[in-house]
Amino acid sequence: MTPDLIEALGRIVGPKWVRHRRAELTTYTMDGLPTRESYPGVVVMPADAGEVREVVRLLYPLSVPFVARGAGTGLSGGAVADGDAVLIALTRMNRILRVDPARRRAVLQPGVVNARLSEAVAPLGLHYVPDPSSQAACTVGGNVAENAGGPHCLKYGVTTNHVVELEVVLPDASVVRLGSPQGEPWGPDLVGLFVGSEGMFGIATEITVRLEPLPASVRTMLADFHTVRAASEAVSAVIAAGIVPAALEMMDRACVAAVEASIYAAGYPTDAAAVLLVELDGQDDAVEAEAATVVDILRARGARQVRSASSPADRARLWQGRKKAFGAMGRIAPDLAVQDAVVPRSALPDIMDRIAEIRDRHALSISNVFHAGDGNLHPNISFDRRDPAVAARVHEACREIMTACVEAGGSITGEHGVGSDKIGYMSLIFDAETLGAMRAVRRAFDPFESANPGKVVPLHACREWLAAPSAR
Amino acid sequence: MRDTIVTRLRALLGTAGVERDADGLPRATPDSPDALSLVCRLAHEEGWKIRIEGQGTWLPSDAPADLAVSTRALDQVITVSPADLVATVQAGAPLDGLRRRLADEGMWLALDPPGRPDRSLGSIVATATAGPLRHGFGPVRDHLLGCTVATGDGRLVKAGGKVVKNVAGYDLTKLQVGGFGGFGIIAELHLRLRALPRADVTLLARGARDNLTLAARRLIEAKVSPAALELLSPALAAEAEWVLAARFLGTDAAVQGEVGRLGTAGDLVWQPLPAERTAAFWGVVARGSLGGPITLRLGVLGDGVDEAMDLVAHDLDDGLLSAGPGSGMIRWTGEAPIERLRGVRRAAAGREIPMTIERAPWPLRRALGHFGAYREGVGQLVGRLRDSFDPGQCLSVALEGAE
Numbered sequence: 001m002t003p004d005l006i007e008a009l010g011r012i013v014g015p016k017w018v019r020h021r022r023a024e025l026t027t028y029t030m031d032g033l034p035t036r037e038s039y040p041g042v043v044v045m046p047a048d049a050g051e052v053r054e055v056v057r058l059l060y061p062l063s064v065p066f067v068a069r070g071a072g073t074g075l076s077g078g079a080v081a082d083g084d085a086v087l088i089a090l091t092r093m094n095r096i097l098r099v100d101p102a103r104r105r106a107v108l109q110p111g112v113v114n115a116r117l118s119e120a121v122a123p124l125g126l127h128y129v130p131d132p133s134s135q136a137a138c139t140v141g142g143n144v145a146e147n148a149g150g151p152h153c154l155k156y157g158v159t160t161n162h163v164v165e166l167e168v169v170l171p172d173a174s175v176v177r178l179g180s181p182q183g184e185p186w187g188p189d190l191v192g193l194f195v196g197s198e199g200m201f202g203i204a205t206e207i208t209v210r211l212e213p214l215p216a217s218v219r220t221m222l223a224d225f226h227t228v229r230a231a232s233e234a235v236s237a238v239i240a241a242g243i244v245p246a247a248l249e250m251m252d253r254a255c256v257a258a259v260e261a262s263i264y265a266a267g268y269p270t271d272a273a274a275v276l277l278v279e280l281d282g283q284d285d286a287v288e289a290e291a292a293t294v295v296d297i298l299r300a301r302g303a304r305q306v307r308s309a310s311s312p313a314d315r316a317r318l319w320q321g322r323k324k325a326f327g328a329m330g331r332i333a334p335d336l337a338v339q340d341a342v343v344p345r346s347a348l349p350d351i352m353d354r355i356a357e358i359r360d361r362h363a364l365s366i367s368n369v370f371h372a373g374d375g376n377l378h379p380n381i382s383f384d385r386r387d388p389a390v391a392a393r394v395h396e397a398c399r400e401i402m403t404a405c406v407e408a409g410g411s412i413t414g415e416h417g418v419g420s421d422k423i424g425y426m427s428l429i430f431d432a433e434t435l436g437a438m439r440a441v442r443r444a445f446d447p448f449e450s451a452n453p454g455k456v457v458p459l460h461a462c463r464e465w466l467a468a469p470s471a472r
Numbered sequence: 473m474r475d476t477i478v479t480r481l482r483a484l485l486g487t488a489g490v491e492r493d494a495d496g497l498p499r500a501t502p503d504s505p506d507a508l509s510l511v512c513r514l515a516h517e518e519g520w521k522i523r524i525e526g527q528g529t530w531l532p533s534d535a536p537a538d539l540a541v542s543t544r545a546l547d548q549v550i551t552v553s554p555a556d557l558v559a560t561v562q563a564g565a566p567l568d569g570l571r572r573r574l575a576d577e578g579m580w581l582a583l584d585p586p587g588r589p590d591r592s593l594g595s596i597v598a599t600a601t602a603g604p605l606r607h608g609f610g611p612v613r614d615h616l617l618g619c620t621v622a623t624g625d626g627r628l629v630k631a632g633g634k635v636v637k638n639v640a641g642y643d644l645t646k647l648q649v650g651g652f653g654g655f656g657i658i659a660e661l662h663l664r665l666r667a668l669p670r671a672d673v674t675l676l677a678r679g680a681r682d683n684l685t686l687a688a689r690r691l692i693e694a695k696v697s698p699a700a701l702e703l704l705s706p707a708l709a710a711e712a713e714w715v716l717a718a719r720f721l722g723t724d725a726a727v728q729g730e731v732g733r734l735g736t737a738g739d740l741v742w743q744p745l746p747a748e749r750t751a752a753f754w755g756v757v758a759r760g761s762l763g764g765p766i767t768l769r770l771g772v773l774g775d776g777v778d779e780a781m782d783l784v785a786h787d788l789d790d791g792l793l794s795a796g797p798g799s800g801m802i803r804w805t806g807e808a809p810i811e812r813l814r815g816v817r818r819a820a821a822g823r824e825i826p827m828t829i830e831r832a833p834w835p836l837r838r839a840l841g842h843f844g845a846y847r848e849g850v851g852q853l854v855g856r857l858r859d860s861f862d863p864g865q866c867l868s869v870a871l872e873g874a875e
Contacts, residue, residue: 103773147639158637160646161614176849182800183611184771185650186826187843187854187871189600192613192646196639213695236555240578242667242723282697282726283733289725342635346555374637375556414637422640429640430630437629438642440860444853456641463627 001041001086005064009044009086012054017092019043028072028087029080032134033421034335034385035395036077040067040087047092048109049167049175049205056203057173059086065450066171068199070111070142073134075338076419078146078198078455085453088203090141096120097206104211105164105181110141110204117209126211129156132415133323144204147196149415151247151322154373155281156212158415160195167206168194171446181208193441198417199452201445215246215281219291220315223303224272228252228368231274232348234301235372238278239345241297243290247279248373249322252352255329255367255380259321262328266321272304276372277322325369326380332365333382337394341402343410345375354404355379362393376414377405403428418456427461436463474498477520477539484510493533493540499525503545505562505620505628505659511541512657513626516864522624523868524653526564526592530599532765534834535868543594546659549573557665558617558634563594563658580668582609584700584754586761586803586830594658600650601769601830603758604700604719606799613649615664621648621656624862634662647857650828652842654869655861671727674719674750676709677740681790684716685778687738688797691718692774694737697730703777705793708760709753716740719754763792764806766813767831770820772800780825787816803830810839817844834870841873 001020010018019025020042029037041064046052059066067081068088081087093109096117100106101124106117114135118127131150132138138148144166149158156162165179179191194201225231231250238245251259256268256275268275278294280287295306309315321328329336343351352368355377359366370378379401385391402412402425412418412425426435439457443449477498481490484500485507491499502508515522515538523537527544543564550560554577561570567581568589574580584603585596595601597619600612609615618632621644631644647655677684684703691701700719709715718734720727734742745753761767772780777795784793784804792805808816813829817840820827829842846854854871 102775105773147643149637149639153637157610157614158639160643161610170849174849176853177847178850180771180824180826182771182773182776182825184769184800184826184828187846187850188651188655188857189613189646189649190850190853192643192649196643200642216695239557240554240667242669244666283695283729285729285732286723286726289729290723293723342633342637344553344556344558344635346553371637375635376637410635411633411638411640413640414635415639417639418641426641429633433627434630434644435641437623437627437631437644437860441642441644441647441857444856444860447856 005062006042008058009042009055012058013044013046013051017045028069028089031072031074031077031079032338033075033077033419034337036080036420038080038082040081041083041085043087043089045089045092049169052088052203052205053169053173053175055088056169056171059450060171060173063448063450065453067452068145068203070139071113071137073138074142074146074419075340075416076413076421078417078419078452079142080420090139099124101126103181105208106211107206107208108140110139110144110207112140114138114140114143121211122214125214127214128162128209129212130159130162133326140207140209141204144195144207145197145199146415146417149371149376151249151371154248154371155244155246160192162210163191163195163207164210165208166191166194166204168202168204170202171448171451198419198456200442200456202451217282217284217287218315219280219287220309220318221278221291221294221306222268222275222318223278223298223306224269224275225302226273226304228274228352229349230302231276232352232372234276234298234303235348236345237297237301238294239373241293243294245278245373246281247277249277250370250372251275251322251325252368254365255325255369258328258332258367259325262331264320264324264328266317268321277318322369329367329380329382333384335383335385337381337383337398339379339381339398339401340413340416341377341405341410342414343375343377343405343408347408347410348372348375351377351404351408355401358397358400362397364393364397375410420455423456423458426458432461432463432466435461473538480514481511481539484514489545497537497540499540499542501542501545505622508541508546508657508659509622509626509628512622512624512866515539515866516625519864520866521868522866524657526595527566527590529588529591530595531831532833536834537868541657543592543657550660552577552579554579557667559663559665560634561593561661561663563661564592566590566592567596574665575668578668579665581615581663582666583612583615584758586758586767588759588762589755593661597649597661598651598653598658599830602801604702604796606801607701607796608697608699613646616645616649616661617664618662619645619648619658620660621658623656624866625864628659629656632662636664652869652871653867654858654871669721671724672721672750673727673731674717674745674753675731675734675742676745677716677742678711678713679740681714681781682778684714685797687740688716689774690738691734692798694733696733696737701796701798703795703797704757705790707791708757708794710756757794760792761803761805765833766807766829766836767803767805768827768829770802770825770827772802772825774798774800777802780820783819784816787812787819810836813840837870839874841870843871844873
């Protein structure tokens with residue numbers, strides 16, 4: 001980065017909010033993905049939407065690419081910038097601008113931490129539903145970029161179902177408002193298109209979200225099983241009975257062992273092959289009746305024991321083990337590859353067998369903790385990336401797991417995004433026409449492809465590239 | 473030229489795949505996504521304009537074009553997976569046929585769009601016309617996992633997937649839901665299903681419109697959770713007064729509990745519909761939207777329903793008018809001159825309310841556009857998106873107004 005540019009950025013945001021020395025940049029070389037590391041050219045931290053716009057306006061005529069970043073908790077290498085790019089960190093833009101409890105809406109800056117929003121509106125009897133495991137740190141702006149999910153998305157939907165309006169700074173520094181507070185679009189559904197675009201269409205500087213009333217009654221149950229297959233089949237049986245739990249999560253033996261050996265111990269039975277965490281919410285009578293049905297189904301499908309949280313503290317403890325499972329796995333090895341893939345629910349039992357087979361063949365340590373209700377897997381591989389042989393085996397195992405999930409009719413990512421980690425798998429599920437269409441849509445927002453370049457769409461696999469012999 | 477088009481289409485699709493409509497316009501009826509894509513590619517190469525048609529029950533078949541492309545032969549239910557609650561269907565498949573097939577296997581698609589029961593799924597998705605169930609089950613987009621679309625120049629784009637959670641790549645399905653065909657012709661859909669609810673109970677309260685709106689707001693604040701909560705004009709409900717209809721779906725216990733709360737949450741007198749009349753009642757409401765040549769929707773915040781209905785009732789009429797006090801969706805059907813509708817759209821825009829023309833004759837669609845004018849900067853974006861899906865501007869779809 002040239003000194004001129006650094007100085008110009010400093011004039012916009014104040015020199016204190018521009019980081020360019022190598023030591024200062026170290027924090028920003030990675031996100032939650034341990035296998036992608038890169039120093040950005042410079043980091044700039046705007047205070048508000050106006051400063052974001054000025055920064056983008058400065059970069060546009062210079063053809064300098066930029067990468068927007070929230071808390072850096074993403075798991076696909078999406079918020080990592082190369083040396084020729086400016087990293088725009090949005091963490092200073094952390095204000096909740098307005099809350100309208102009667103209309104159940106909140107307007108936020110993108111740097112607001114997910115959990116802080118729910119905490120702020122809890123006294124009003126409301127909450128923001130999408131709850132990724134990183135919710136204590138991740139930002140809503142990052143959630144919008146990735147279309148983040150979370151355990152409670154089974155019943156209530158993912159980020160895209162809860163974002164109604166966006167103010168966006170486009171890569172040419174123009175500002176557009178997409179959607180409306182009521183959720184009815186003015187024209188095509190550009191909010192739906194923008195959510196999940198992984199920072200490649202522009203930067204959301206103001207986000208309007210739906211808030212939902214806190215449920216009157218919540219019942220959290222823990223069931224444990226002799227086999228992963230029996231637990232998987234129980235999941236399908238619950239859904240087939242017409243019950244949509246608020247959450248339906250599974251942890252395998254390796255995951256339970258890691259949790260129980262950590263400070264997050266939740267009292268999960270360590271001798272079980274799998275445990276299911278089932279949460280029902282709604283009105284008291286309905287929850288009561290559904291809970292009885294769920295218990296019957298779980299027992300009929302081979303649950304050894306079904307236990308119900310007896311108090312809010314007990315419930316919090318059961319959830320703590322699940323939500324902090326990734327942290328607990330950190331004790332096993334220096335690095336953790338948190339994988340993310342989806343299969344149709346009916347394929348869960350077979351895919352779990354496949355993952356176990358892949359694990360054994362590559363002699364790796366894999367623990368599974370996942371959103372079983374919607375078939376969203378998280379096989380987590382504990383390893384040490386300093387050992388190149390192990391790192392190569394991890395890479396190969398991830399590729400095999402992705403291929404197996406795609407062959408089962410699934411997807412390469414359910415909630416973590418493609419970023420740079422999954423870009424090599426995109427052509428497993430999308431043909432050249434579709435990848436070409438994605439690129440064209442991106443170019444409608446960003447004709448010069450300067451926002452988060454090099455992510456999501458493998459350009460060499462797009463139709464226009466394949467069709468041009470000179471480009472090969 | 474029409475004879476040439478027929479000859480060229482027959483070379484692609486065979487004799488059975490080409491016909492002429494009542495006016496002699498060539499109509500292609502491809503029976504596979506690949507055949508659909510070939511027709512679009514040919515039209516693109518020749519610079520022919522395409523009118524998109526489904527089962528012909530919602531939008532009139534009157535867009536000016538060199539040929540019509542109908543999805544009526546793309547009417548197959550490809551797969552239904554009860555274990556995954558996912559179905560793959562072709563775009564021309566009628567909703568009522570799919571509904572019967574799903575019910576046989578204990579499943580259900582939570583959509584109750586306006587119009588005839590045999591509307592094609594492609595039409596429902598392309599126009600994003602949700603019905604009263606939007607209150608409890610969300611808009612049309614929430615029921616679509618993915619789709620295959622033929623672009624205006626004949627590429628087949630496969631957006632999304634068949635799983636309920638998926639963030640691989642940009643979410644191109646969102647452009648197709650409510651895109652009115654401006655971004656391509658939908659060939660195939662992957663739908664999210666639900667287990668067939670055990671209990672299905674509808675209750676009606678009758679009275680003055682503003683009383684019912686107020687009572688509906690109180691129910692929502694009291695966290696009564698119906699699957700549908702819809703305010704219906706007397707003509708639409710085939711009743712003497714305005715009606716607030718509450719529909720509850722789910723397990724027996726959940727429905728019983730909700731019905732009990734409904735009775736105690738306000739001072740309305742609720743009368744349950746006999747079970748055998750429930751389907752017929754909602755069928756009448758859906759068909760009511762065909763009671764005039766124009767249907768439009770407004771999207772408002774819940775507390776703005778009354779004011780927006782006043783606007784419609786004053787500037788148009790309150791004959792066939794419905795509103796979801798929870799979903800904020802207002803739907804009007806009737807007849808009005810272009811200038812009057814332009815005025816309503818302008819007045820609605822002044823209140824930050826988007827108005828979408830869901831159904832109307834071509835001269836009106838052409839003059840006003842399904843969406844009308846966009847907010848600053850959005851028009852250029854939409855224009856570039858349309859260019860990328862239909863570079864030859866073959867698809868005869870009026871998203872924006874003529875001026």
